[in-house]
Amino acid sequence: MFKSLSLKVIIFGFIFTFFSSFGQSFFLGLFNSSIRDALSISHGQFGSIYASATLLSSFVLVWVGKKIDDVDVIKFASYVIVFLAVSCFIFSKISSVIFLFFGIFLMRLAGQGLTTHTATTTVSRFFEKSRGKALSTCWLGLSLAEFILPVLIVFLLTFLGWRDIWITISIIVIIILPIVAYLFIRDVKLDTREEVKEVNNSREIRQWKRIEVLKDYRFYIICMTMLAMPWIATGTFVYQSFITTSKNWGPYIIAQSFMVYSILSVITLFISGFLIDKFTSRKLLLYINTPLFFSAVVLYFFNSEISSFIFLGLIGISNGLANVLGSSTWAEIYGVKHIGSIKALTTSLMVFSTAFGTALFGILIDFGFSIEQISIVAGIYILASIILLFSIKNKLNPEYL
Numbered sequence: 001m002f003k004s005l006s007l008k009v010i011i012f013g014f015i016f017t018f019f020s021s022f023g024q025s026f027f028l029g030l031f032n033s034s035i036r037d038a039l040s041i042s043h044g045q046f047g048s049i050y051a052s053a054t055l056l057s058s059f060v061l062v063w064v065g066k067k068i069d070d071v072d073v074i075k076f077a078s079y080v081i082v083f084l085a086v087s088c089f090i091f092s093k094i095s096s097v098i099f100l101f102f103g104i105f106l107m108r109l110a111g112q113g114l115t116t117h118t119a120t121t122t123v124s125r126f127f128e129k130s131r132g133k134a135l136s137t138c139w140l141g142l143s144l145a146e147f148i149l150p151v152l153i154v155f156l157l158t159f160l161g162w163r164d165i166w167i168t169i170s171i172i173v174i175i176i177l178p179i180v181a182y183l184f185i186r187d188v189k190l191d192t193r194e195e196v197k198e199v200n201n202s203r204e205i206r207q208w209k210r211i212e213v214l215k216d217y218r219f220y221i222i223c224m225t226m227l228a229m230p231w232i233a234t235g236t237f238v239y240q241s242f243i244t245t246s247k248n249w250g251p252y253i254i255a256q257s258f259m260v261y262s263i264l265s266v267i268t269l270f271i272s273g274f275l276i277d278k279f280t281s282r283k284l285l286l287y288i289n290t291p292l293f294f295s296a297v298v299l300y301f302f303n304s305e306i307s308s309f310i311f312l313g314l315i316g317i318s319n320g321l322a323n324v325l326g327s328s329t330w331a332e333i334y335g336v337k338h339i340g341s342i343k344a345l346t347t348s349l350m351v352f353s354t355a356f357g358t359a360l361f362g363i364l365i366d367f368g369f370s371i372e373q374i375s376i377v378a379g380i381y382i383l384a385s386i387i388l389l390f391s392i393k394n395k396l397n398p399e400y401l
Contacts, residue, residue, distance in 0.1 A: 005187060006134075009126045012184040013138030016077075016119035019177060021145035022088060022169060023111015025234060025354065028104065030153045034162040039097060047238070047362065049097065051355040053104035058351035061113040065344025066210065069337075073122045073188050077181045080118050084110040085174035092166035108351065116142075117340075117347050120327040122185065124343070125336045126193060131328050132276025136269040139323040143266045207335035210342050218392055222329065223349060225385045228289050229322040230350050231357030232296075232378045233315055239361050246371040249305050257308045261316035268320025281329040282396040286389060288325055289382050292318040296379035300372050326350070333396065 021027050028050075036046055068076045087106035094103045119138055127134040156165055213219050236243065240254045275284055295314035298307050330342050364374050 005192070006127070006130075008184040009123060009188060010134050010137050012180060013119040013123040013134070014141040015177075015180050015184075016115055017138055017141035018145045019084070019141075019173065020111050020115035020119065021142060021149055022084070022173075023107040023109070023113065023115065024142070024145075025112075025237065026146055027111075027149060027153070028107060029238075030150060030157075031162050034157065035094065035100065038094070038162075039100060041097065041100075045097070046100075047358065049101050050104055051358050053101050054108050054351060054355040054358075057105050057109035057113055058348040058355070060109055061117070061348040061351065062345050064109075065114065065117050065347060066341035068118065068121050068340035068344070069190075072190060073118070074181055074185050077118050077122075077185065078178070080110070080114045081173065081177040081181065084115055084177070085170045087111070088166055088170035088173060092163040092170070113347060113351060117343060121340045121343050122188065124327045124331045125339050126188065128193060128336075130277055131331060132281070132324060133273035135276075135324045135327050136273025139269055140266065142323075143262065143269065147262055205332075205335050207337035208333075208342070209338050210345060213334055213342055213345075218333075218395060221385075221388045221392055222285070222333075222396075223346065225285065225289060225389050226322065226326055226329075226346070227349060227353040228382050228385050229292055229315075229318050231353040231360070232292065232382070233319065233357070234354040235357035235361035235374075235378075236315065238358050239365065242365060243299075243371050247303050247308070249308055253305050253308045254312070257312040260309045261312040261319070264313045264316035265320040265323075268317045269323060272321050272324045276324060276328055281325050281332050284321070285325055285329055285396070286386075286393055288321045289318060289386055291315070291321075293379060293382040293386065296375045296382060299375040300379070 032046060036042070041049075083106075087103075087110040091103040091107055094100050119141075120135065123134050123138050124131060153165065208216075243249075244254055272284065291314040295311050295318070298311045298314065302310075326346070327343065330346060331339055334342055361374065364377065369377075
């Protein structure tokens, strides 16, 4: 039963992370031009609305996300499914700037926030011994979406209106996801765990509450490390045209480089899952931002077009590590009893950091910073996070009861 249930939980996580793509920046950005044309707004106006709506969604997620610790996942997932479907439908009806803010807020909260939160929290809580491999497989759902949806949506936009596409998405969500939830997680309760044979000399780790986590100084150092990837990568993606112009790269170079980013991200997902189960997340966490630091070095020192592939490839490696470690580390250090509440906080911080990255890059560009100078700012932050994390590396083991 448990082997079968383990597979079901992984499939559920995979499909839910795939469907979370509807609220991710890469997907919403595909409709940027269509929405701006419909509302007659500028790039700057769209960016400001997007960042502010994302910030609000991160604050709300802290409160809503913790509810997953109070009810069985099938019930929580049902609410999320309805919310996601309704949000997609509302997004199709955007007709004003205020409505755009509301629509983006709903999609960021429902998609990137709650759908991802539901998948990763369920997998993190259920799995213990093989948590790393389970999470890496789960995150492949988003990688698959990043690979196929941009091409599909661009194709559909050639003969369908963007509003029709969003209505179709809402219908797909409300038809498919309830079936997925019923088939794969109806037997998963709050205390359901994978079967672990090795129980000799095992000790139960302390189950931290969120208020206790907030009083732990290690939490803030780990967060500083984990938030580097979201804000730096988002800033890079949103302002890729600025980077292309600054480096005198061809118009398609970064787009082609994203292939390297995707491939290395997926490969790292596979490898990191096995490494986490063998060495623990706490040990692997020390190296999460090393590739990201070298990407900043590449961006500063090199201008050739080949450096774009190396730059985004290194970001892809850190992204693969960050996706898995962002869920498994908290479970290892603080336990799984209140993992939903803790992950609601960390996921909201992640969403917040993406808005922060978009705003900071824009401000620095407006102040006349070159891309090389921006890479120095990013590099200093990354290096500081690495040094701080190494300073507490011997204190990352969980406290045992």
